Amino acid sequence: xxxxxxxxxxxxxxxxxxxxxxxxxxxxxxxxxxxxxxxxxxxxxxxxxxxxxxxxxxxxxxxxxxxxxxxxxxxxxxxxxxxxxxxxxxxxxxxxxxxxxxxxxxxxxxxxxxxxxxxxxxxxxxxxxxxxxxxxxxxxxxxxxxxxxxxxxxxxxxxxxxxxxxxxxxxxxxxxxxxxxxxxxxxxxxxxxxxxxxxxxxxxxxxxxxxxxxxxxxxxxxxxxxxxxxxxxxxxxxxxxxxxxxxxxxxxxxxxxxxxxxxxxxxxxxxxxxxxxxxxxxxxxxxxxxxxxxxxxxxxxxxxxxxxxxxxxxxxxxxxxxxxxxxxxxxxxxxxxxxxxxxxxxxxxxxxxxxxxxxxxxxxxxxxxxxxxxxxxxxxxxxxxxxxxxxxxxxxxxxxxxxxxxxxxxxxx
Amino acid sequence: xxxxxxxxxxxxxxxxxxxxxxxxxxxxxxxxxxxxxxxxxxxxxxxxxxxxxxxxxxxxxxxxxxxxxxxxxxxxxxxxxxxxxxxxxxxxxxxxxxxxxxxxxxxxxxxxxxxxxxxxxxxxxxxxxxxxxxxxxxxxxxxxxxxxxxxxxxxxxxxxxxxxxxxxxxxxxxxxxxxxxxxxxxxxxxxxxxxxxxxxxxxxxxxxxxxxxxxxxxxxxxxxxxxxxxxxxxxxxxxxxxxxxxxxxxxxxxxxxxxxxxxxxxxxxxxxxxxxxxxxxxxxxxxxxxxxxxxxxxxxxxxxxxxxxxxxxxxxxxxxxxxxxxxxxxxxxxxxxxxxxxxxxxxxxxxxxxxxxxxxxxxxxxxxxxxxxxxxxxxxxxxxxxxxxxxxxxxxxxxxxxxxxxxxxxxxx
Numbered sequence: 001x002x003x004x005x006x007x008x009x010x011x012x013x014x015x016x017x018x019x020x021x022x023x024x025x026x027x028x029x030x031x032x033x034x035x036x037x038x039x040x041x042x043x044x045x046x047x048x049x050x051x052x053x054x055x056x057x058x059x060x061x062x063x064x065x066x067x068x069x070x071x072x073x074x075x076x077x078x079x080x081x082x083x084x085x086x087x088x089x090x091x092x093x094x095x096x097x098x099x100x101x102x103x104x105x106x107x108x109x110x111x112x113x114x115x116x117x118x119x120x121x122x123x124x125x126x127x128x129x130x131x132x133x134x135x136x137x138x139x140x141x142x143x144x145x146x147x148x149x150x151x152x153x154x155x156x157x158x159x160x161x162x163x164x165x166x167x168x169x170x171x172x173x174x175x176x177x178x179x180x181x182x183x184x185x186x187x188x189x190x191x192x193x194x195x196x197x198x199x200x201x202x203x204x205x206x207x208x209x210x211x212x213x214x215x216x217x218x219x220x221x222x223x224x225x226x227x228x229x230x231x232x233x234x235x236x237x238x239x240x241x242x243x244x245x246x247x248x249x250x251x252x253x254x255x256x257x258x259x260x261x262x263x264x265x266x267x268x269x270x271x272x273x274x275x276x277x278x279x280x281x282x283x284x285x286x287x288x289x290x291x292x293x294x295x296x297x298x299x300x301x302x303x304x305x306x307x308x309x310x311x312x313x314x315x316x317x318x319x320x321x322x323x324x325x326x327x328x329x330x331x332x333x334x335x336x337x338x339x340x341x342x343x344x345x346x347x348x349x350x351x352x353x354x355x356x357x358x359x360x361x362x363x364x365x366x367x368x369x370x371x372x373x374x375x376x377x378x379x380x381x382x383x384x385x386x387x388x389x390x391x392x393x394x395x396x397x398x399x400x401x402x403x404x405x406x407x408x409x410x411x412x413x
Numbered sequence: 414x415x416x417x418x419x420x421x422x423x424x425x426x427x428x429x430x431x432x433x434x435x436x437x438x439x440x441x442x443x444x445x446x447x448x449x450x451x452x453x454x455x456x457x458x459x460x461x462x463x464x465x466x467x468x469x470x471x472x473x474x475x476x477x478x479x480x481x482x483x484x485x486x487x488x489x490x491x492x493x494x495x496x497x498x499x500x501x502x503x504x505x506x507x508x509x510x511x512x513x514x515x516x517x518x519x520x521x522x523x524x525x526x527x528x529x530x531x532x533x534x535x536x537x538x539x540x541x542x543x544x545x546x547x548x549x550x551x552x553x554x555x556x557x558x559x560x561x562x563x564x565x566x567x568x569x570x571x572x573x574x575x576x577x578x579x580x581x582x583x584x585x586x587x588x589x590x591x592x593x594x595x596x597x598x599x600x601x602x603x604x605x606x607x608x609x610x611x612x613x614x615x616x617x618x619x620x621x622x623x624x625x626x627x628x629x630x631x632x633x634x635x636x637x638x639x640x641x642x643x644x645x646x647x648x649x650x651x652x653x654x655x656x657x658x659x660x661x662x663x664x665x666x667x668x669x670x671x672x673x674x675x676x677x678x679x680x681x682x683x684x685x686x687x688x689x690x691x692x693x694x695x696x697x698x699x700x701x702x703x704x705x706x707x708x709x710x711x712x713x714x715x716x717x718x719x720x721x722x723x724x725x726x727x728x729x730x731x732x733x734x735x736x737x738x739x740x741x742x743x744x745x746x747x748x749x750x751x752x753x754x755x756x757x758x759x760x761x762x763x764x765x766x767x768x769x770x771x772x773x774x775x776x777x778x779x780x781x782x783x784x785x786x787x788x789x790x791x792x793x794x795x796x797x798x799x800x801x802x803x804x805x806x807x808x809x810x811x812x813x814x815x816x817x818x819x820x821x822x823x824x825x826x
Binding site: 053055057059091108149155165170198199202203209214216339340341380381387412 | 619
C-alpha cells in the first residue's frame with residue numbers, strides 16, 4: 001500500500017467511476033408477484049405477441065369498412081345485424097358483405113370484419129338492421145395482433161428496476177417468473193468508544209448509535225438487504241476482527257466511523273491491514289463528507305463513512321446509494337427522479353476545492369417554491385430531519401446567489 | 414340510490430375531497446428498525462435533549478476562551494496541557510485558568526472549559542505547553558446540550574412517512590419503538606369473462622389478468638398491503654358475492670372492471686346492490702379514466718377501475734395512491750417529490766371538459782430535457798412501460814404547444 005500522505009482528494013465522479021470494478025450480484029428467479037422493485041438480470045423478450053388476436057378498442061359493431069363508405073347522418077347506410085360477439089370467446093359468427101355484429105370493447109373481431117363502428121354512430125332498428133351514420137376506415141377502432149408487443153421484441157433491458165407497469169406487461173404475456181439480481185447484502189458496522197446501543201442509557205460522554213439506523217434505512221431504500229453488525233470499540237485489532245467477520249456474508253461492508261482524526265486513522269489502518277485490501281479512496285472532494293474511505297477487500301467494496309450524521313447521510317446519498325445500486329445490477333441513470341426546481345432564499349458560498357452539498361427545506365409561497373438552506377453543523381441531526389433535499393454547489397463555483405433557480409435533489413422516502 | 418343518469422362527472426379535486434370521510438387505520442407499535450417508510454400515528458416529542466452533554470465539534474483543545482484572547486501567529490499565548498479527554502467517558506480532569514486539555518471531535522467538554530481551540534491553530538511544545546495562535550470565542554466549536562433537539566420539542570408530526578434520517582434522530586434519542594398506522598389492506602378483484610389467470614394459456618378471445626398485477630404493485634408502492642382476490646365472471650350475483658367476501662378483511666377493495674359499457678354497468682350495479690352501499694362517484698372528468706367508480710360500503714371505500722390498462726394505471730396514480738395514503742394515515746402533501754421540468758416535443762391538444770393525463774418519455778438532448786408524448790391507445794400496455802411519467806393538461810385548457818416547459822409527474826419506482 002502506498003503511504004497515505006500520497007492520497008489526494010478524489011471528486012465524486014472519480015469515485016463513481018471506480019464502481020465498474022465491482023461485479024453485480026448473481027441472478028435468481030422470483031415469481032412475478034414478488035418482482036416489483038427488483039432489478040432485471042437479463043434482457044426480457046416477448047414470448048408472444050400482444051394482443052394475440054384482433055380486439056375491439058371501443059364498444060360498437062364489427063363491420064366491413066367498405067360497407068360504411070359514404071355513410072352520413074343525412075344519408076345513412078343499413079347493415080344486417082347477424083348477432084353479438086361474447087367477451088372471452090372466439091366468435092362463432094362471420095360478418096359477410098352488408099352485415100354487422102355487436103362487439104364490446106376488448107371483444108375479438110369476427111372473421112370477415114375489418115373495422116369497428118363506434119356505437120355512437122349507429123342505431124339498431126326494429127327490423128334487425130343497423131343504421132350507419134359515419135364511415136369507418138379499415139382497421140379503425142381495432143387493436144391489431146402484435147400492435148402492443150411483437151413476439152421476440154426486447155421489452156425490458158437488463159439492469160432495469162421493475163415498475164408496476166412492467167409487471168402488468170409481463171403478466172399480459174404470461175411471464176410467471178423473472179430473472180433478477182439478488183438484492184445486495186450490506187453489513188453496517190459502527191465504531192467508536194463513545195457509541196452505545198440504542199437500548200442503552202448513555203452515560204456522560206456516550207451517545208447512541210444513531211448513524212447505523214440512518215445508514216441501515218438508506219441501504220434498504222437503495223434496494224439492499226441491510227444487516228446491523230453492531231458496535232466495535234476504537235481498537236485496531238477489534239476493528240480488523242469485526243470487518244473480517246462481516247465480509248464473508250456481505251456484498252458490501254459499511255463502516256460508520258468516528259469523526260475525530262484519530263478514529264479516521266484507526267479505521268483506515270484497520271481496513272488497510274485486512275488481507276488483500278486495497279484502499280482506493282481516502283478523502284473525497286465533497287462537503288460534508290471529505291473523510292470518506294473506499295477500499296476493495298477480496299473483490300468486495302468497503303465504504304468508510306464519516307462520523308458526523310449529516311456527513312454520513314450525504315455520503316450515503318451521493319456515493320453509497322449508487323454503490324448499492326451498482327451491486328444490485330442497476331444500469332439506469334439514477335438521476336431521472338426526485339428533483340425539483342426551486343429558488344434559493346439566501347446567498348450560499350461554496351467550499352473551495354470541494355463540491356458542496358447544502359441541505360434545504362422547500363417552502364411554497366404563492367407560485368414560488370423556495371429552497372431554504374439549513375446551515376446547522378454536520379454534527380446535528382435535526383437540520384437533516386427538517387430538510388427535503390440537497391442543493392449542489394459544483395466544484396470550482398464560488399457560490400449561488402439568492403433568488404437563483406436551483407435544482408434540489410430530493411431525499412428519497 | 415339516485416338514478417345513475419343524474420350523476421355528473423366529478424373533477425379530480427372533487428374526488429380527492431371525498432377522502433376525508435374515510436378513517437385512517439388504527440395505530441400499532443413497531444420496533445424502530447422496522448419503521449422506515451411507515452406513517453407516524455401521533456406526534457413524537459423528544460424524550461430528552463440532544464446532545465445530552467457539551468461536545469467538541471472539532472478536534473482540538475478544551476480551553477477557557479478568555480485565555481486565548483489576543484493570541485495571534487506573531488504573538489501566541491501559552492497554556493498548560495493538563496491531559497486528554499477520552500472518547501465515551503466523562504472527563505476526570507478539569508481545565509483551570511491558563512490550562513488546556515486535548516479533546517477529540519465528539520468528546521465531552523471538561524469542567525472549567527467553555528470553548529474548543531481547533532488543532533490547526535495550536536501546537537504542543539516539548540515543555541508540556543500548548544501554543545495558541547488564534548483566539549476562540551466562548552462556545553466556539555462546542556455543540557451545546559439541547560442544541561440539536563430540546564427535550565419536549567415535537568420532532569415529527571403525526572401523518573409523516575418516516576425517512577432514514579428520522580430513524581437516525583429517533584435512535585439518537587433512544588426511541589426503540591414508534592406508533593405507526595397499520596398498513597392498509599387492499600383487496601384487488603378482477604372481473605370479466607375474458608380474463609384468465611396469469612398461468613393459463615388464453616384461448617382466442619381471452620386475455621391474462623395483467624391489470625391486477627399492475628394494480629397490486631401500485632398498491633404496495635403506495636404503502637398498502639395488497640391481496641389478490643382473483644377473477645370473477647361478468648355476473649351480477651357472482652360479483653356481489655366476491656365483493657362481499659373481500660370487504661371484511663380489507664380497508665379498501667379495488668375492482669378492476671372491464672372496459673365495455675356493459676361491464677361497467679354490471680360493476681356499478683353489483684356495487685350499488687351491496688348492503689349499505691353508497692355510490693359517491695360514477696365518472697371522473699379525467700382522460701383516460703372517466704369510468705372510475707368510488708363507493709362507500711359499511712364505511713369502507715370501494716374503488717372501481719376502468720378496464721384499459723393505461724386508464725387503470727393512471728387512475729391508480731392520480732386517485733388510488735392518494736386514497737391508499739389517506740387510509741394509511743399520511744397527512745403530508747404527496748406532491749413534494751417526483752416531478753421534473755421538461756420541454757414538450759410536440760403540440761398536445763387537451764380533452765374537452767376533462768383533465769388530460771398524457772404519458773411521456775423523458776429524453777435528454779444536450780442541455781434540454783424533452784418530454785416525448787406517447788400517444789398509444791389506452792388499451793396498450795407498452796406505451797405505459799416506455800413512459801417515465803405524466804403531463805397534465807388542466808381542465809379547460811385547450812392544449813400545450815411544442816417547446817413549452819411542462820411539469821412531468823414521474824411514475825414512482
